[in-house]
Amino acid sequence: MPEGHTTHRLARDLTPLLVGRAVAVSSPQGRFAADAALVDGQPMVAIEAYGKHLFFHFASGLSTHVHLGLFGKFRVDGDGLPPLGEVRMRMRTDLGVVDLAGPTACEVGPGELRDSIVARLGPDPLRRDGRRADAIAALGSTRQPIGGALLDQRVIAGVGNVFRAEVLFVHGIHPTVRAADCDEPVLTAVWETLRKMLRAGVRDNRIITIDRRLLPRDRPLRRGDSTFVYKRDVCLRCGTAVQTVKLAGRPCYFCPACQAAP
DNA sequence: GCCGAATGCCCAA
DNA sequence: TGGGCCTTCGGCG
16 A cells, blocks of 8 residues: 555554664565665665655664565565565564565665655655645646646655545646646645645554545445545545546546536 | 556656 | 566456
């Protein structure tokens, strides 16, 4: 379930297990073996989340960069679950074992690696240094439709296909509206809603974007309802058939009744 | 067993 | 813009 909230939650959860301890790093599956050797046994000094990227910083100045992609998963041992699959990276401390399977990226590099990755990212609404003004400037100066711009990690880091659809729904914005044509107060509100949604995602460790205050009082909620439009057949608020439009190469769900066409 | 889809993204044309 | 890659899982034979 990797959007930006996932990395921040992982940073939070893994910190007490790994940070301040010597970490044995290995690659049972093998593909990460050469890189693992570069940091094996070193003390970890910090875990950093930036958008959908994770950095495990070691005392030597080297860091492991991880991007989960669509399928990557971490697992902490001790819960007796079935095997995770091919374990690309294993980190072991005196407190336990952390396994990583299926990442898009898992590599060790110097501080410059981290900096070059971060340089490609826009502000992260979950970080203290995530500047709203930077996001608004980027949205205001792109020719992209807002539904495309929101998936662009150079504009805002950490937004994925669920949050883009849901935030546009909340503000009644049709995904094909040009970002630059939205008024600044609207873009400001979009940023603030994303921040709220992402924070809730960190708290809940899953994406639940629905807000009862935005629904008719008599609208029944079913068990499992977690979004207004994302991957739904009908709009949670009004029942109109949900449509999709391909933006940034991926289907963007929207309600044609609640989100007025441009 | 095979196929397609899935909260992502890179790269070649 | 399309294909490839990372992996799992459910639906369909």
